[in-house]
Amino acid sequence: MSGVERIGDGPRSVIVVGAGIVGLSTAWFLQEHGVQVDVVDRGGIAAGASWGNAGWIAPGLTIPLNEPSVLRYGLRSLVNPAAPLHIPAGVDPGLWAFLARFAANCRWSSWTRAVRANLPLNDECIEAFEALTAGGVDAPLVRAPITAAFRTPRQAEGLLRELRRLGEAGQRVEHGTLSGARLAEHVPLASGALQAGVRIDGQRYVDPGRFVHALGEAVMARGATVHAFEVSGVRGDGGRVTVRSPHGTTLSADAVVLATGAWLPRLASRWGVRVPLRAGRGYSFTVPVDRPVPGPIYLPDVRVACTPYQGALRVAGTMEFRDPDAPLVPARLEAIIASVRPLLEGVRWAERTDEWVGPRPVTSDGRPLIGAVREPGIYVAGGHGMWGLAHGPVTGRLLAEQIVTGKQPDALREFDPLR
Template identity: 50%
Template sequence: MSSGPEQQHGPTPVARAPRHVAVVGAGMVGLATAWFLQEAGVHVTVYERDRVGAGASWGNAGWLTPGLTAPLPEPAVLRYGLRAVLSSRSPVYVPLRADRQLVRFLASFVAHSTARRWRRGMAAYVPLNERALEAFDVLAAGGVAAPTRRAGSFLACFGGERDARGLLTELEQIRAAGQKVDFHLVTGWRARALDPALTDRVNAVIQLHGQRYLDPPGFVRSLAEAVRVRGGEIVEGVDVVDVLPRAGGVSVVAGNGERQQHDVVVLATGALLGELATRFGVRQPVQAGRGYSFSVPVRQMPRGPLYFPKQRVACTPLGDRLRVAGMMEFRRPGDPLDPRRITAIVEAVRPLLTGVDLDERRDEWVGSRPCTPDGLPLIGATAAPGVFVAGGHGMWGIALGPLTGQLLAQAVLKGETPPELAPFDPLRT
């Protein structure tokens, strides 16, 4: 097995427009990239070590909320950080025995949690957020059958008006950065009246307008189906262990030693991005920010997604059940599901929801958000010719996955980075 390519300075464009591209990872980002490459007539092969949507793209909350899509490191996160080390029931959890890689990630994450850096990151997100929903419409028009749903009502719920101030300030800052976001505060009984699932412990609600949501498993399945129908191959159960850039192409090496040659490879391996990408000059660590979810039956389905910012819990109507998701646990992606986190989510929302049977849980799940220390994804060319990466979207890889695929496909095909992607250069330090 090779030790990787010689280090070069800056991305090197591939010599001719690629005709056959390998995508490693069949999550939202990899599948969307494959689909948009197919738009230009490229033949794609998607390699997936497990099965379609086996990673974070399965059990997430499915929110398509440009109004909330912002960098994760921000000054308020530091307060959670302190509490986190002290309590395993906190919505943000860092194990006391952190390894060296996690310590490095956290130190850099904390360094990025300043107002100035947040504003810079937000300015980078705005041009993506503006186009994020359009990219879903392109997929729909091109035959991806699973729908996105307009959230007639998207409610961020609080015990009282004072608790709502933090999010109101953040939304003002998001707006000040140039992001269109339409919201208003409702208090008292009027707040509760916005949704029958809210108890009298909810006394203030911020209502966000113009957001959407989707059913994550249904959507990734449908996207994979669309890729197949257009002639793409999705090879499940193949662990890619190496990628070898060579003159005239890139070889993808599977765990069983088999090699396949492609013109270009796109690494879209979620929280495991570093395993294959580091040797190609991608220095930003990608850390698993693990989240949990489960689904429960409801007497009457909420009218749209419900968000409990203080508890950091997201609820999304999925068919006839409500998906409840939350937690940010900085641990290794492969660690087993910790039932204490599920209990912590249940106990956090029990007083706030009515008509929801939190004890009839199904589909208990843990998955890894691919988090970068500066809160920005890694999208574009690496230092090796023909090797690209797409990932590190943290909390927002579902909302931004399709647009990422659309923009990255342009970069792959034209050999130059679209201007919107400049802040997400995977080679940034």
């Protein structure tokens, strides 16, 4: 443990429920304040959305989902089973209620509010990762631009408009346009179908599974215990908070952080958290490639992200609104491959491995849920959508500050879970 002096009368012990990037980052920064931490997760470290995502630390591309054009795109996707956005047919009143609230927030005022709320997280997200690696998290943080590639310059103009709109809201993004040999230099796998590109500078990426496992090992080396059981209930009682499993296992501490990703409503709804949250499941797999890949590739037209991964290429895509515990749907992987195959060459699609699906927690208003709830000593952290990896460490640092000081940082006001 760091040995940093304790601030005031803050909690001496905290249980963090959830061993993904958000929960483990919160645990690590609590340890920086001298707090004793226990971590609980039913599946172990990085068992949810933290393992198989694209691994981008990309403040320049944290574009909120609730852009007005997404609503029009979503309506078209309902009749296309191969679309990157997939909503299974069937009667799920909770899902349709969520989608109605999400649609109501697909307007520029809500989108701009989410962009501005994200500004402090974006400003500090890379620094928070660097604090972890400097403090003993043994996993590399790789600096590289992200190259968005398009069939035509006209398609590229769509992303350029988004970047200009981000700039108008306060999020400055260093970027430049690419074509011809310059595009091929950044995307050696580009087929002849890709004719234009946008280079997003100043970004980072990681091997997400390796990074989160290294973070878990660092948290344990600093004195935390990781417990493998499902938490079915949380109870506050006389200044202590207790978590329990369905089989009667209990742990108690001065405070509890619920960082359970797409499963957050199962524990948090009874404590006054009313912002709808659903699992927007993403898929990924790994494929061998015939040429080295110098950095991440973004294919906005088909909503696919590609990242150098262990000498191969991780391909990630799809936003599928389905139960977080539902099994992988092979047709979603085939849809990703069909959409990307004409755009990239030198990819051995038939040799893919590491097929994966993970639930990303998506809120109806595009802003995560971070902070205290109605019951003293209980906090939540989740709902980051596609940007949970990028914003996990800075979320953990800010929430740890709130827990030990009792004061909500200004950067967390827009993410109040009781809004």
